[in-house]
Amino acid sequence: MNKPPANARNLAHYWMPFTANRQFKATPRMLTAARGMFYDSDDGRSILDGTAGLWCVNAGHGRPEIAHAVENQLNTLGYAPCFQMGHPAAFDFAEQLAGIAPGGPDAGLDRIFFTNSGSEAVDTALKIALAYQRAIGQGTRTRLIGRERGYHGVGFGGISVGGLVNNRRVFPSLPGTDHLRHTHWLERNAFTRGLPRYGAELADDLTRLVALHGAETIAAVIIEPVAASTGVLLPPHGYLERLRAICDEHGILLIFDEVVTGFGRLGSPFAVDYFGVKPDIVTTAKGLTNGMIPMGAVFASRQIHEAIVVGPETEIEFYHGYTYSGHPAACAAGLATLSIYKEEGLLTRVTQLADLWQNTLHEFQSRPGVIDVRTIGLMAGIELDPWQKPGQRAYDVLVECFKRGLLVRVTGDTIALSPPLIAEPSHIERMASILGEVLDTHQ
Secondary structure: EEEEOOOOOOOOOOOOOOHHHHHHHHHOOOOOEEEEEEEEOOOOOOEEEEHHHHOOOOOOEEOOHHHHHHHHHHHHHHOOOOOOOOOOOHHHHHHHHHOOOOOHHHOOOOOEEEEEEEEHHHHHHHHHHHHHHOOOOOOOOOOEEEEEOOOOOOOHHHHHHOOOHHHHHHHHOOHHHOOOOOOOOOOHHHOOOOOOEEEHHHHHHHHHHHHHHHHHHEEEEEOOEEEEOOEEOOOOOOOOOOOOOOHHOOOOOOEEEEOOOOOOOOOOOOOHHHHHOOOOOEEEEEEHHOOOOOEEEEEOOHHHHHHHHOOOOOOOOOOOOOOOOHHHHHHHHHHHHHHHHHHHHOOOHHHOHHHHHHHHHHHHHOOOOEEEEHHHEOEEEEEEEEOOOOOOHHHHHHHHHHHEEEOOEEOOOOOOOOOOOOOHHHHHHHHHHHHHHHHHOOO
């Protein structure tokens, strides 16, 4: 093996996540600094962030308010356990989150359990669902239903209810899981502006699974209101309402995974607010702290919380948690992030950009090899015809966009865009210009 030049960074030791390690290390793309809408690369170029990092930097990069809050917290209390102990920041942050909880006060989704990531939030939500069913005397309800092409993180619970094949095929799944069909109906819904017209009846898959397994065996259904990591798949008109009704009919809990859609991505605080459909549990992460400190949070209904938190007051009610649940620095970052969202109106700002975003990106319909464009809020999926080798064309587009100063994300044959919520029209136009030039050269 050739040694790297003396002035080169040694890349051998870091095993990178969700990366073709050998391919990357042969021609690395390094980000060294960030401010506002832009990254700096190690070769001195400015890279427009078209992905908000990984769907998470909603308020833009380098926010000093968050950095200072974390610094002050670390200088005051760097760590405190939350097992049988507490610290003020965790309770303050939970109270602030309850004030903007999905669905508003009437929804009652204001009991909050802190985790360290979206993956942990999903596993926590699944365990809450199982604990609730047992608490109300429905202990036979142990089956968990996900959806094809769903992404719910990389814990064993998340990959079991998730429906991305490459995430599942190597690892064993938990027993007692099943999946609804996905809602990607390209033949009927391609290039639809807004929610797809066709596919609400796909929610009836849950009725089929109830008939197959028995309602008395099913604890919960978990879906992303907008399936992000699989290529920005929007729910068809009436789909979420229909799924909610079937869950109610059969005593099944409904979990919304809002790790991506939470905190303003759709132009409302949560997808719950955007669609007007109330689940029983909501998972969040990413925008929770603007991506600056790892953290996740689960919003559970009061009904669920009160059913579980019973029995003798001296006994632990829910045997679950993490060493870093409600970490002081993460809570400080979260509190500062919520202040920015409020002061700058970022939880609803996307409503000012959504039409421009949709109209600009739907112009790609005329580009050779583009077979669908899907937009909602400040999210977009531009699906490419893979032609000969699935995924290769989209990856080549990612590499060329980076060379030209734009960071995009690739998921299969789809280019995904989700810029920070502070984006201006000029940023949207620049993203479209660069991406258009690249697509023209990769026909």
